[in-house]
Amino acid sequence: MLRIVAHRFGAPADVLVCEPAPLLEPTPSGVVVRMRASAINPSDLVSVSGAYSFRIPLPFVPGFEGVGVIDAIGAEVSGLGIGRRVLPLGSAGGWQSCKALPAAWCMEVPDDLSDEQAATAYVNPLTARLMLRALAPSPGMLVAVNAANSAIGRILLRLLDAIKVRSLAIVRSKQAMELLADEPICNVILAGEVLPPLDGGFDAIGGDHGAAMAQAIRPGGALMHYGMLSGRPLPPGLGSVVKPLWLRNRVHAASRAELRAAMTEVFDDIRSGLAATTIEACYPLSAYRAALAHNAQASRRGKILFTPQL
Ligand SMILES: NC(=O)c1ccc[n+]([C@@H]2O[C@H](COP(=O)([O-])OP(=O)(O)OC[C@H]3O[C@@H](n4cnc5c(N)ncnc54)[C@H](OP(=O)(O)O)[C@@H]3O)[C@@H](O)[C@H]2O)c1
CATH class of the missing domain: 3.40.50.720 (NAD(P)-binding Rossmann-like Domain)
Structure with missing residues (x-):
């Protein structure tokens, strides 16, 4: 289990480190998702800089979007199975091998979408x-x-x-x-x-x-x-x-049914190409410095992803 973590706020290249982390256990109503791919987005970097320090406690694992498969399930969770591919929404934490979250924030991903497109679907x-x-x-x-x-x-x-x-x-x-x-x-x-x-x-x-x-x-x-x-x-x-x-703000104010309906429309947009995202490169978590440097290049044509299982 590896994670990219900020122990203090500041410029991402200065404050982020990649370190081993303890294995995660699900809460009774939660799941643990083994991450397959997580995007680097401007909102992740802004969060590391401290712009939202009033609501983000340290240490902080960035990564607001990504895709993974369910690896462990809490005793009270129904309707989700081990191995199901999901978007673990509603919180940061995608830049690590596994992310623990409430099961209610898992959005199931249609089988026909690639991991790369799913990781940038949200x-x-x-x-x-x-x-x-x-x-x-x-x-x-x-x-x-x-x-x-x-x-x-x-x-x-x-x-x-x-x-x-x-x-x-x-x-x-x-x-x-x-x-x-x-x-x-x-x-x-x-x-x-x-x-x-x-x-x-x-x-x-x-x-x-x-x-x-x-x-x-x-x-x-x-x-x-x-x-x-x-x-x-x-x-x-x-x-x-x-x-x-x-x-x-919109997602946290929406019901799960509204969020599911909106994501169903988005998955269709991705299939049709309207909302497909160009992926420029994938990096393992341990190569986070190279990934961040690549992300900052002006010549970049698409998104940089972390693929924690590499
Ligand atoms: N409100 C929301 O909920 C929400 C949701 C999604 C995205 N966003 C925002 O949407 C923006 C774009 O996100 P993204 O993921 O699409 O970014 P991205 O693919 O990483 O691309 C950002 C691009 O913006 C250009 N850029 C950077 N600074 C600029 C500036 N000062 N003036 C003009 N262009 C600049 C850069 O291109 P060049 O270097 O080639 O000019 C860069 O490639 C971000 O600000 C993000 O936070 C907001």
């Missing part, structure tokens, strides 16, 4: 679906997506195209433009260029860039704000055009 595909539902753009409208070369940016571009909404992809480099060559985009521009009037937008950046997007939205439209890649929040005073959406 954070970005579900957030993209929820945001699209909230924005509800009509065919022919123009909707901008910033950080469009990110994993979730690409999913949003495909979802918009599927409902015949025109997309404006915004990226910060010519290299990122080239990465979008295979995606369905009506137009692509560099960050900082003048924005046309927009019917809606998806902002993963915040700060001045997100504010400029908000100001380009026509009356009646909305800016779905869901990330702070710039490290800065949106400035105050933008008004009701800004609609924040944080997956964690």
Whole structure:
């Protein structure tokens, strides 16, 4: 049993260590999931930095999404069997050989999805679906997506195209433009260029860039704000055009039936390719330093996964 753990908050490369850990036992209503693959996402790294230290006790094992198989079951658990493949949702802890959690947070995974697609089925595909539902753009409208070369940016571009909404992809480099060559985009521009009037937008950046997007939205439209890649929040005073959406809040407020229905839709999106995620590389837990360095590369084309059983 290995785990990647933060004993203090700070820059991930400085504070994370990979160490042996005691074997986990399930609580009576819990399970232990042997992890097969876990993604590295910006939210994991932000959590290690200490942004949510008010609700994350130390030591902290990151990894909000991943897939594994049930290895041990508590005495009170019914409806789940040893060996069943599940997404262990609702908490961090994916970056270790095994994760213990309440059985109620296990989402069964259809057999036809690969481990790689299952490990990236939750954070970005579900957030993209929820945001699209909230924005509800009509065919022919123009909707901008910033950080469009990110994993979730690409999913949003495909979802918009599927409902015949025109997309404006915004990226910060010519290299990122080239990465979008295979995606369905009506137009692509560099960050900082003048924005046309927009019917809606998806902002993963915040700060001045997100504010400029908000100001380009026509009356009646909305800016779905869901990330702070710039490290800065949106400035105050933008008004009701800004609609924040944080997956964690939505999922913890949803019933299990609502979550299951939403994930069923997402699994379909993955099968159809709309929400498929490009995987760039897989690393064992012990190679976490190389994995984090790879994740930080500007030339990265897809997600980095930990595959603890390697
Ligand atoms: N609200 C929620 O619940 C929720 C859910 C899912 C995702 N998110 C957020 O969505 C964002 C993207 O996540 P992801 O998993 O898709 O990321 P990702 O695939 O790891 O890609 C992030 C990309 O964003 C680009 N980027 C980084 N900093 C930037 C900046 N300041 N300006 C413009 N582009 C920048 C980088 O590309 P280049 O270096 O090539 O420019 C990087 O490749 C993150 O902020 C994440 O937290 C939020």
